[in-house]
Amino acid sequence: MHADPVFTGYTELQEVLRDGGHLDSGAGATLRALARRSLVVVWVDQVQVAPLGFVPRTLVELTRLGRSVARTGVGVPVEARRPSHLLSEWLWRSMLAVANAGDGGLPADSLAARARFYLGTGYRPQGRPSRGYIDLIVAEDLEAGHGLVAERRWVLTDSGRAHLAEHHSEYVSLYQATDSAVSKE
Numbered sequence: 001m002h003a004d005p006v007f008t009g010y011t012e013l014q015e016v017l018r019d020g021g022h023l024d025s026g027a028g029a030t031l032r033a034l035a036r037r038s039l040v041v042v043w044v045d046q047v048q049v050a051p052l053g054f055v056p057r058t059l060v061e062l063t064r065l066g067r068s069v070a071r072t073g074v075g076v077p078v079e080a081r082r083p084s085h086l087l088s089e090w091l092w093r094s095m096l097a098v099a100n101a102g103d104g105g106l107p108a109d110s111l112a113a114r115a116r117f118y119l120g121t122g123y124r125p126q127g128r129p130s131r132g133y134i135d136l137i138v139a140e141d142l143e144a145g146h147g148l149v150a151e152r153r154w155v156l157t158d159s160g161r162a163h164l165a166e167h168h169s170e171y172v173s174l175y176q177a178t179d180s181a182v183s184k185e
Contacts, residue, residue: 002056007049039066089175091118098134098154105153133160
């Protein structure tokens with residue numbers, strides 16, 4: 001804040017820097033240099049401070065590049081990213097639950113969260129077509145002789161079975177799964 005700290009106090013970060021003897025009240029040139037290199041975004045707004053009225057406040061946000069440079073500077077290793085052709089862990093576990101249910105399928109209400117939108121056929125989450133690895137089928141009650149709908153169940157599609165067979169070992173190593181019950185067919 002562009003006001004006397006007697007009125008505004010210090011932020012938690014400023015306190016830590018001050019206690020360590022690193023607070024530089026004239027850091028404007030440094031912020032401009034970081035902004036020119038796209039490491040931070042700097043903007044100024046105004047906040048109301050009781051005895052002073054509206055006071056300018058400088059806000060600073062690290063960019064994605066800035067976070068990457070900071071991690072490199074302090075030696076934080078970069079996490080390995082999941083290959084784009086593989087499912088996230090929660091989607092993989094959802095698909096695995098359908099696969100483990102076998103030919104009878106998984107009851108429709110047993111599928112976790114929004115997994116059906118990303119794995120099922122015919123959905124378009126966020127405008128992108130879903131993967132089409134599972135499908136919702138009608139399990140008829142044939143014992144009653146009327147062909148009534150007993151329930152709806154999720155089953156793997158051919159592309160879902162092919163995906164599991166092709167990438168099963170990658171998923172097991174990526175998500176450190178100890179037992180997945182589905183064989184690599």
